[in-house]
Amino acid sequence: MASGTVHIVGAGLAGLAAAIDLVGRGREIVMHELAPNAGGRCRSYFEPALGLTIDNGNHLLLSANDAALGFLKTIGSEDKLAGSDEAAFAFADLATGERWVLRPNKGRVPWWIFFKSRRVPGTHVIDYLSVRRLLHSRRDLSIADLMECDGPLYKRLWRPLFLAALNTEPAEASAFLAGAILRETLARGGRACRPLVAPGGLGPTFIDPALCYLARHGATLRFRHQLRRLVRTDETISALDFGEDAVSLAASDAVILAVPAPVAALLLPELPAPKTFRAIVNVHFKRKPPRTLPTITGIVNGTGEWLFAFPERLSATISAADRWIGVPREALAEEVWKDVLKLTSLNETLPPWHIIKERRATFAALPKENLNRPRSQTRWRNLFIAGDWTATELPATIEGAIRSGNEAARLVRIAAQARH
Numbered sequence: 001m002a003s004g005t006v007h008i009v010g011a012g013l014a015g016l017a018a019a020i021d022l023v024g025r026g027r028e029i030v031m032h033e034l035a036p037n038a039g040g041r042c043r044s045y046f047e048p049a050l051g052l053t054i055d056n057g058n059h060l061l062l063s064a065n066d067a068a069l070g071f072l073k074t075i076g077s078e079d080k081l082a083g084s085d086e087a088a089f090a091f092a093d094l095a096t097g098e099r100w101v102l103r104p105n106k107g108r109v110p111w112w113i114f115f116k117s118r119r120v121p122g123t124h125v126i127d128y129l130s131v132r133r134l135l136h137s138r139r140d141l142s143i144a145d146l147m148e149c150d151g152p153l154y155k156r157l158w159r160p161l162f163l164a165a166l167n168t169e170p171a172e173a174s175a176f177l178a179g180a181i182l183r184e185t186l187a188r189g190g191r192a193c194r195p196l197v198a199p200g201g202l203g204p205t206f207i208d209p210a211l212c213y214l215a216r217h218g219a220t221l222r223f224r225h226q227l228r229r230l231v232r233t234d235e236t237i238s239a240l241d242f243g244e245d246a247v248s249l250a251a252s253d254a255v256i257l258a259v260p261a262p263v264a265a266l267l268l269p270e271l272p273a274p275k276t277f278r279a280i281v282n283v284h285f286k287r288k289p290p291r292t293l294p295t296i297t298g299i300v301n302g303t304g305e306w307l308f309a310f311p312e313r314l315s316a317t318i319s320a321a322d323r324w325i326g327v328p329r330e331a332l333a334e335e336v337w338k339d340v341l342k343l344t345s346l347n348e349t350l351p352p353w354h355i356i357k358e359r360r361a362t363f364a365a366l367p368k369e370n371l372n373r374p375r376s377q378t379r380w381r382n383l384f385i386a387g388d389w390t391a392t393e394l395p396a397t398i399e400g401a402i403r404s405g406n407e408a409a410r411l412v413r414i415a416a417q418a419r420h
């Protein structure tokens with residue numbers, strides 16, 4: 001029996017990861033993407049206001065992100081990520097002017113917390129034990145249910161770390177997801193915590209090489225091809241309705257639905273899906289970074305939480321940024337530029353800037369929303385779900401999106417084997 005065609009709907013990282021896995025094993029792939037380009041929430045584009053190609057958002061990876069690194073290796077793009085050899089995170093407290101570098105040691109035994117020069121100023125060894133309870137949390141608890149969300153260590157380490165990873169105010173966020181982050185990063189030692197960025201852009205690092213790989217392996221990509229309806233029987237998806245055309249599915253065909261949660265909820269109302277989301281705002285300034293500025297600086301008591309130094313620009317990230325969505329852009333740019341001046345000792349007026357407000361950047365990593373994430377397998381035997389919002393056991397991240405795509409591909413392969 002032939003293996004059939006796999007239709008992948010959505011060419012974000014989840015869809016691309018599934019396609020790369022399957023096409024590499026000889027499966028016939030057709031991708032359907034609503035937008036004129038691939039990448040979804042992880043993309044680069046030319047921004048005329050700056051005269052530069054920028055990313056829709058600053059994306060930070062860690063050396064713990066095994067699936068993301070595996071994806072890059074497969075598409076031949078691993079060397080496009082840059083990062084230091086050791087886990088080192090520069091921080092600045094804009095209220096006090098203090099600066100420090102957090103330096104977890106490489107191995108699993110966290111001896112770094114015994115050294116003042118490696119840990120957060122104003123904290124004591126015993127403070128670091130407070131997160132242990134998150135490591136094995138129940139799924140219905142928030143971080144505030146298990147630890148005190150106050151004090152120097154919380155404000156200077158746990159809040160910035162969890163806010164970046166969960167894109168949700170940590171006190172209300174899922175303790176289970178915070179525990180997953182800790183297990184995959186700090187609990188594995190500094191070796192797993194090296195920060196990695198794509199200085200050449202997300203598109204040239206993740207998306208363009210993935211598209212080249214797919215083209216080389218004969219996959220078909222259809223852009224501006226929006227799925228409107230899944231035509232289904234009790235047990236299978238029988239056709240994909242794209243409005244102006246439709247695709248009938250043969251018995252051996254499969255579908256991977258790799259669209260964002262709100263779209264999946266429209267296409268399959270009975271599917272559980274997170275319903276609340278959080279924004280991320282990125283403020284880009286056309287100003288070459290001063291040479292002494294680290295690639296990433298964590299900001300405490302500022303408007304944003306991270307400042308990225310890219311070759312041609314400075315760029316700040318504000319997570320869980322819903323309160324900034326309604327603020328006029330000019331005022332926000334001025335506000336963030338003040339932080340940049342404090343951080344860098346520059347003394348300049350506002351350079352050309354551009355703000356990107358992603359309103360639904362990620363699902364809100366709340367305990368109740370984490371319980372609303374569906375598994376990849378569905379009750380329709382030829383339909384599988386992928387996306388950072390599915391039950392990956394991780395927050396909405398590149399790593400989670402790629403793992404979900406890999407998982408959907410694995411299930412498609414198992415289903416094909418079962419038919420043979």
Ligand SMILES: Cc1cc2nc3c(=O)[nH]c(=O)nc-3n(C[C@H](O)[C@H](O)[C@H](O)COP(=O)(O)OP(=O)(O)OC[C@H]3O[C@@H](n4cnc5c(N)ncnc54)[C@H](O)[C@@H]3O)c2cc1C
Pocket residue numbers: 009010011012013014015032033034035038039040041042056057058059060061225226227228258259260263280281282358360361362386387388389396397398399401
């Ligand atoms: C501003 C910002 C900053 C971020 N920072 C980080 C970070 O620092 N580190 C990190 O790991 N992660 C970060 N993330 C999260 C990361 O970008 C996402 O987790 C990941 O890109 C999600 O990929 P996905 O494939 O699941 O979804 P998406 O990228 O949303 O892909 C879904 C695709 O489906 C398409 N689609 C929608 N409807 C249809 C339809 N009806 N028919 C066909 N196609 C359709 C969409 O156009 C899209 O291309 C950030 C996200 C944002 C927005």
